[in-house]
């Protein structure tokens with residue numbers, strides 16, 4: 541794993557998915573258009589909902605974006621964890637009835653671990669899988685992920701308001717015992733406890749149902765086609781690649797911090813909870 545600037549990592553991601561046939565589009569507005577279910581855009585998939593549901597024809601059935609987001613549901617965590625921000629950017633690759641998990645998951649693994657790209661240590665990656673999704677579990681095994689690094693969870697199902705939804709598989713990076721003073725290890729992932737040791741860097745949603753108000757998950761109708769919706773928080777990934785304690789010590793924020801240090805003549809000593 542090499543130190544990578546936030547701008548370089550954004551470009552590497554988008555270029556990688558262009559090489560897989562995805563159309564690169566600029567970020568859509570933060571203000572949802574024709575979607576009364578959301579106050580603000582909370583994920584890369586949100587402006588693309590009509591393509592997932594088949595209501596509109598996409599410019600291409602494969603796309604990649606870096607979307608401006610404000611995740612209203614996470615606001616309470618800002619300032620408390622290493623990895624939440626008010627505003628953030630989400631890298632994503634999307635398939636509208638085109639490629640599915642047999643392509644998307646090997647590509648995610650390739651981008652993260654190949655020496656040509658982010659060259660992350662495989663032993664530091666842990667992956668959660670929806671309990672009933674054996675196929676996804678087996679794809680990860682076939683890529684060489686150890687069973688001890690795969691965690692089945694009943695809650696791995698992604699939805700946000702009505703619309704495209706489905707089982708998901710989330711990739712976490714283990715920052716080690718420095719961020720786990722009580723040495724609780726992967727029980728924190730198994731029990732879904734708030735922690736800053738295992739950082740979720742990439743969510744791959746196997747988007748195939750239409751979440752519908754008044755229906756239980758088991759009753760959601762299937763979408764006309766199977767889709768892929770993925771999201772990687774750019775600032776989180778920069779924090780991992782740059783080995784900083786929080787998102788705020790990356791090259792995105794540090795130039796601003798240095799200017800503040802200079803103006804105030806007070807050194808920045810990091811964040812107290814990580815000392």
Ligand code: SER
Nearest residue numbers: 583585743769770771
């Ligand atoms: N929609 C999913 C998420 O936001 C993946 O992009 O986590």
